[in-house]
Amino acid sequence: MAAVNLLPSDISPKGPVVKISNLIKSLAIISFVTFLVLALGMVVFFILNSAALKSVNLSSDQLKTSIKTLEETEQGLVLVRDRITKAKQVLDAESGLLETESLGKITASIPLDVSLSEAVISKDLLDVTFVATNSQGLAALMAQIISEESFAKIELVSFSFNPNAGYVPSFSLKEK
Numbered sequence: 001m002a003a004v005n006l007l008p009s010d011i012s013p014k015g016p017v018v019k020i021s022n023l024i025k026s027l028a029i030i031s032f033v034t035f036l037v038l039a040l041g042m043v044v045f046f047i048l049n050s051a052a053l054k055s056v057n058l059s060s061d062q063l064k065t066s067i068k069t070l071e072e073t074e075q076g077l078v079l080v081r082d083r084i085t086k087a088k089q090v091l092d093a094e095s096g097l098l099e100t101e102s103l104g105k106i107t108a109s110i111p112l113d114v115s116l117s118e119a120v121i122s123k124d125l126l127d128v129t130f131v132a133t134n135s136q137g138l139a140a141l142m143a144q145i146i147s148e149e150s151f152a153k154i155e156l157v158s159f160s161f162n163p164n165a166g167y168v169p170s171f172s173l174k175e176k
Helices: 015-092 097-108 135-147
Strands: 114-122 125-132 151-162 166-175
Touching (some): 097 125, 097 166, 114 135, 135 151, 135 166
Antiparallel strands (some): 151 166
């Protein structure tokens, strides 16, 4: 059935106005469809970017965890390296073994009236203090120290006399 136009024909739009009206109606439909396509595209774009952002955040968290684990491992390696360095220093350091043996030789043959008061043993150096109750014991002690061939340098650091104890000589003996 055909549409019946009940409006008077003199007020109906004329040819150019109908063409412009149809053109505007077509433009409105095209614009609306374009708007819907762009809106749908933007929604899809935001959904995809949201998924990508979640993936990047997850990857970032995994990398942060990995970095923290590697930092702890690195700290452990630094501690192990320090321990190895200190162990090498201890193993490479020369001990006072020779000085101890020399002190043992001296103390084994000192007279009975001479006693060892103090001894400090370090690398290549032996500091000893004796107490001699009489001058004969002091002379025998000095002869014993001078006759010991393992010392490169014998230095009398101090010499004192105490009426209660006797002669108190202190020596600094340097190993060869």
